[in-house]
Amino acid sequence: MLASCERSAPSAADATATVKPANATAFVAPRDVFEHDARAIVGISYPPGLERYPALAKVLVAHVQTRRAALDAALARTPRPEVPFELTLRFGVAADAPRIYAVTADEELYTGGATSRPAHDVFLWLPAENRMLSPDEMIPNPASWSRLHEGIRQLQREESASLSPPAGKRAMQHVFVPRLNSGGRIAGLRFRTDDGDEVEVPGSMLKPLVAPAYASWFEDAPAIAASASAVAGGTPAAAPRL
Numbered sequence: 001m002l003a004s005c006e007r008s009a010p011s012a013a014d015a016t017a018t019v020k021p022a023n024a025t026a027f028v029a030p031r032d033v034f035e036h037d038a039r040a041i042v043g044i045s046y047p048p049g050l051e052r053y054p055a056l057a058k059v060l061v062a063h064v065q066t067r068r069a070a071l072d073a074a075l076a077r078t079p080r081p082e083v084p085f086e087l088t089l090r091f092g093v094a095a096d097a098p099r100i101y102a103v104t105a106d107e108e109l110y111t112g113g114a115t116s117r118p119a120h121d122v123f124l125w126l127p128a129e130n131r132m133l134s135p136d137e138m139i140p141n142p143a144s145w146s147r148l149h150e151g152i153r154q155l156q157r158e159e160s161a162s163l164s165p166p167a168g169k170r171a172m173q174h175v176f177v178p179r180l181n182s183g184g185r186i187a188g189l190r191f192r193t194d195d196g197d198e199v200e201v202p203g204s205m206l207k208p209l210v211a212p213a214y215a216s217w218f219e220d221a222p223a224i225a226a227s228a229s230a231v232a233g234g235t236p237a238a239a240p241r242l
Contacts, residue, residue, distance in 0.1 A: 032044060032046060033223075039085065040086065045090050045091060047093045047103055053101065056103070056125045056132075060091060060123065067087060087109050088104075088109075090105070090107075095180050098184060099128070100133070100186075104123075105140070110173055120192055135174040135175060138211060139174075139210055139211070140208055148201065175192065176191050177190045183219070190200045203219050
C-alpha cells in the first residue's frame with residue numbers, strides 16, 4: 001500500500017508542470033494603414049516607440065477610430081462620391097522625456113467640396129502616472145488662458161504689422177506642444193493659431209499661470225523674468241519664436 005501511494009503522489013517537477021502561466025498576450029503596437037479604393041483613401045501613420053506606452057497607444061487608436069467613423073458617416077451620406085473622399089492622419093513625437101511625452105496628430109479630412117478640413121491635436125502623456133494630461137489641468141484658471149492668449153496676440157502684433165486677418169481676431173485653442181530643454185524640463189510651450197501659425201511662450205512667462213503642481217516642471221529663466229509680470233498685466237514682452 002505504501003508503494004502504491006508513493007507511485008500516485010506527483011513529484012515536485014510534475015506539480016510545477018501542471019501550473020499553467022496566465023494567459024497574457026504581448027502588446028503589439030498599431031501599424032500604419034494605407035487603403036485606397038474608388039470611394040476613399042485612408043492613410044494613417046503612427047509614431048515609433050508606442051510599445052513603451054500601451055495605454056497611450058490605445059488612446060491614439062481610439063482617436064483614429066473616431067476619425068474613421070466621421071469618414072464612414074460621410075460615405076454613408078454620399079455612397080458614390082465623384083472624387084474619392086480622403087482621411088490622412090499623421091502622428092509624430094514632439095517631446096520625449098520621463099516627465100512628459102507629447103504626440104501630435106495632423107489631420108486632413110476631405111468629404112466633398114473645394115478643400116479638405118485640416119485639424120491639429122496634441123496628446124500629452126505622463127509616463128510616471130500612465131495617463132493623459134489635459135491642457136486645462138496644467139492651466140486650470142480661465143483668466144490665465146485669457147491673459148495668455150492676449151499675450152500671444154500682442155507678441156504677434158510686435159513681430160509683424162502685416163498679419164492677415166488682424167492678430168486680435170485670430171482664434172486660439174487650448175492646445176500646446178511643450179519644448180523641452182536638455183534636462184527634460186519645459187523651456188516653452190508652442191501654441192498654434194487656427195490659420196497654422198505657431199508662437200512659443202517661454203517657460204518664465206508660463207510659470208505664474210500653471211497649476212502649482214506643474215510649476216516646477218518649467219525651467220527658470222531669470223533674464224526674462226519681467227515677462228511673467230507683463231503677461232499678468234496683459235502686456236507681455238517679446239518672446240522668441242520657434
